[in-house]
Structures are given as structure tokens and as C-alpha cells.
Amino acid sequence: MTDTDTKITLVTGGSGFVGSHIVRQLVEQGRKVRVLLRKSSNQHAIKGLPVEIVYGDVLDPESLRKAMEGCGTVFYSVVDPRFWLTDQTPIFRNNVDGLVNAMDAALECGIERFVFTSTMGTLGINPDGPVTEDIPFNWLDRAPPYIKARLEAENRLLAYCRDKGLPGVALCIANTYGPEDYQPTPHNHALWDVARGAMPIGIDVGQPTVDIRDAAQAALLAEKHGRIGERYIIANEYVRNRDFYAMATKIRGNKSPRFLPYKVGYGIAWVAERVMKLLGRKDFLVSTDAMYLSDVFRELDNGKARRELGWNPRPLEETVRDAIAWFAKREG
Template sequence: MTGGSHYTEMRRKRGITMTDTSHLPTLVTGGSGFVGSHIVRQLAAQGRKVRVLMRKTSNQEAISGLPVEIVYGDVLDPDSLRVATKGCGTVFYSVVDPRFWLTDTTPIYRNNVDGLVNAMDVALECGIQRFIFTSTMGTLGINPDGPVTEDIPFNWLDRAPPYIRARLEAENRFLAYCRDKGLPGVAMCIANTYGPDDYGPTPHNHALWEVASGKMPINFDVGQPTVDIRDAAQAALLAERHGRVGERYIIANEYVRNRDFFTMATEMCGKKPPLFLPYRLSYALAWAIEGVMKLLRRKDYLVSTDAVFLSDVFGELDSAKARRELGWNPRPLRETVRDAIAWFSEREGKH
């Protein structure tokens, strides 16, 4: 039985039928974050009724002025999840704890795994019709012989740091809920996101601005799959309409080496490209710094061998499945870089 037909049979046994839910409120968890806020923006632009679950301590700047209903709560609090989910047709789950640098990894697992499980349990309880999960390219397998597809199983657990292990556990739980419990879910394995309206800001997107404006004269000669944040959000909305239940889709556009990526950015700002350190030298420096931090008993340091490894672990990702089944068509990387730089430049001028 295929994933879609298995899901249909599960829903039939539970007495749940698929209906058009576009008139119902739509819940976005993690709506103050980079991906979540762009999903909120696009839903609001379509005239949808949008409900956002967020902590009272969250920065609301990314969705300020948008016609949304805010429910204060936490995915680790099932009662607040029930309040937020009740009456909704779709859940866009975009909560992620990206703090790979934490020495104590307990929060990484609680926020990335336990919170998702709570949300899925409540979604089933409330009869949600669609559950769109923001996953990561970090759950994909490595293919040294060509582009990565969704069919390649995860094959680097021995090298995966705790953050990746937590995200992998979360996605595995998600797929099991779709397969065994009838969760109407679709997963998106999203590449590194770049673009405007990054109020966090996210470290890699802000690094683009730091390099482009001449504030970061040294960088690593590594490569990465990229995607425009607006295209990632669009993929989520397309997945709601066209995604097959129990499937995951690679949401990635162009693969680029930092040498080309940052040279493009500095040229747009009339600055000199940074000095690029070879990967092996970068790894050796990170190893030395990491050793010093451990001797000093420091915690939560950003520079680590794990960080350098993850910055160059993936080559090209194949998004053909998302393009074919979702009708997804991302914009050129140059447009993403241009708009990101313009937004950061304007924001810095205001502050």
C-alpha cells in the first residue's frame, strides 16, 4: 500500500474525511521565526485566517502589522497547543531550536522532538486536515556520486552531531505518525535559507550581509545548497495543496561555493571579496579553538569542528520532486542575494 492510500485508509478507520479547509483558521507555530513568519506573510496575503502560536517572550517584529490572531503558549505545553489548534484546518509546524552549539543538548531534543510530538498528538485529537512540517536538509543522506534525493537513506549517523540527531529523530517520529497514526502530514527538507525580512537574524543570512558590507574579511571555502526564504514559504503553501501525505520534499535551489556566493555579494556592494581559508585549514583552526575552550571549561561556543563539518557536508540537492509534484519554481540565487542585501542595508540605516 502506498503512503497516500495507507493514509486514506487510516483516516477512513478514524472516521475522518478530507474537506476544503481554506475557510478555517490556519495555525502557524514558530510564526516569529524566519521560515514561520514568511509562511504567515504569504497566508495573510492570500486572505487566509491566520493564527500564530508563540511565547510571550518571542520577538513579534517579523509579523508586526499583519492581520493575525496570536495565541500565547508553547509547543511543550499541550494545553496551549489545544487552544491554538482547535477549529483550525491546517497546521504549519515551523518550530525549530537551531542552537547546535549548546553543550547541554537537552533543550535541543525537547524543543525539536518533544514539541513536535505534542503538536502531532493535538493535531490528531483536533482532526487537523493538513500538517506541514518544516524539516531540514540535515536529515538527508549523503551522496558522494551526485545530487541528493529524498530516496537516499540517512547514512552518516556516526558523524552527525546532537543537533542533527535531534532533527533526524523528529522527522522519523513525524513519518511514523503519518504511517501508523494517520497524521495528514507532509515534510519539507529545507536548505540554507536566505533573503529579506530576517528579524532574528539567522546566523548564515546575517553572515551574507556581514561579508557583502565588508565587515567579515575572512571566510571558509565551503559550499552549500541554498533557497530563498520566500520560496521556502511558498513551498509550504504548495505542500498544503498538493503534497502527498507521508512524503518529504527537498526544498533547495542552487548549490554554491562560498567563493562564488560571497564574491557575488561583495560585487553588489562594491567591496573586495574576503580571504577564503581552505576547508582543511578551517577544520584545523576549529579543532584548536575547540580544544582551548574545553581546557578552559567554556560552554556553548560557536566555533567547533561540528560547525565546520556541517558547513560543507552537502553537495547539490535534487528538488525535482518538489518541482514536479508541488509545482514549485524558485527564483534565481542572484535575486535572493540582492534582496537580502537591500533589506539588511535598509534595516541597518534605520538603527
């Protein structure tokens, strides 16, 4: 047993989809777990788990320092995903400033490992084949503010590792699916809607995916084996929605949705976006940015995570089956 195994482990964002699964796996390993939450956080995802809960906020540096006292590892899984906000100020404040506060606190408290939940959105685009961690970010001119905030956050982490000695590792995680999604996350719940026949129309797009349990396992493996200052692609299978949704509907015996071409979906979003602006509406989900992000990512190469972390994700069919079974039991 290593020193970090015996010390308290802090998980920030432990009520979220990724964070709660990290908490669950740490508990299964018999680790001492502390979870930093805001008082307004929904705690259903970690209800009944033997963890210490402390209240604070990543925008409150003092609460971060108190939460990290006596800890060996920090799993940082705080993310503000609200890409639809008209005013993007909170996105940068929560995703960038909050991380900087946490890294400063980690350095002050002598944290031995800092595992950061990043996103595949910080990766470059490679039209000629699978994307690796070595491809530099090359679509800044098209990236929406949410992606720019996540990229800035990851760049700050890597700079802290390089210049200040932060023992950090970044995980570039694909779209997560699977059970125990209490929020629920929009894309995971959409899979359930398709499976139960509640989504008659879909858009013909594709996405890299990963099982939420495998994403959490990757975080724990990164704590042990990840190289400081490195980032790892945590993605499994790339799938087009036609095939993905066919898996889901087959399980429940329903018809697959009808699919609109991407260009038609983008055109609908373009019109809807302008109507909303004319009406003075704010914070609308249907947008050209959302449509662009739904189909910009292609196959991601997880070879580095397999080689260096010993990561071995499960088949996508198992993820789909378990996600649908969980939603069916929870929602009936």
C-alpha cells in the first residue's frame, strides 16, 4: 500500500457523473474519501457511501485549503458544462479560475497527486486518421467559448506542472455513458429516450464514447501510473448515432429514430438561433455551436492510456445495456 492509499483522498465535484463514480471506486478500494461539495449540490449520487463531506466552493480558496488538509491525492472533477449560456462569464470563472484556485491550494498543502478531469474538446482535429495527444489544438477559430474555457483550464494545468511543480495529470475524456447517472447528463439520458421510443427523430452525427466506470477507473490508474505533466485520451469506441441508437432500441424492442442529415440539423439550429435572438431570448440549447460540437470529433487513439496506465475499457454494447437497465429500473 502506497502513502497516497493511506492518506485522505479528496474528490471535488464528487456529486457529478464522473466524480461520483471516482468516489464509488475509491470506496470500493477501502480508501479514506473526502468530498468537497457546495451546499446546493444534489448528493443523490453518493448517498449512503462512507465518505466525509465538506462544504465549500472552488471559487473560495480558503475552503479548498481546508478541504485538502491531510490529503495525499486530489481528483479534480469540477466542470461547468453550460455551453448554452449567453453570458459565458461563469463558464470561464468556474472552469478556469476554480481550477487555478485548486492548484494553488494543492501546492500549498503538499498534494502528491492532482488528477484533472479534462475533455476530448481540448484535442486537435486530424482529418487523416485517429487523434492522439500529440496533435496540437488547431480549431480555435471555430471553438465556442465553452471549449476555449476548457482548453485554457488544461493549458493552465500543464503550465503549473511544468513551471511550478504541480504533480498533475490530465484526462481528456470522451462522452460518458453508463449507469448511476442521477443528474442525469443530457446525452446519457437521450440514449434512454431513444431506447424507450421517446425520440422519433435523430441527427446523423457521430461521437467518441467511454463507459463512465472506465473513465473513473482511468482516473485511479492515472493516480498510480500517470506521468506528471502528461495528458491521456480516455475514449473507447467511435460510433455513428445510427449504429449507437440501433443498439439501444434493439434492447427494448423499439424502432430506431428517423435520421436527419447533419446539414439539415445545422440549418434548423441556424434558424432557431436567429429567431431566439430576435425574440431577445437567452440561454437556449438549440444552437449552431451545439450542432458543430455534436459531429466535430472523430476516432480518438487511446493507445497511450492503454500502454502507460494499463487501461482496458469494456465493449460499448455492455455500456449501452447497463445504462438502459439502470434508467429502466429508476424511471420505470
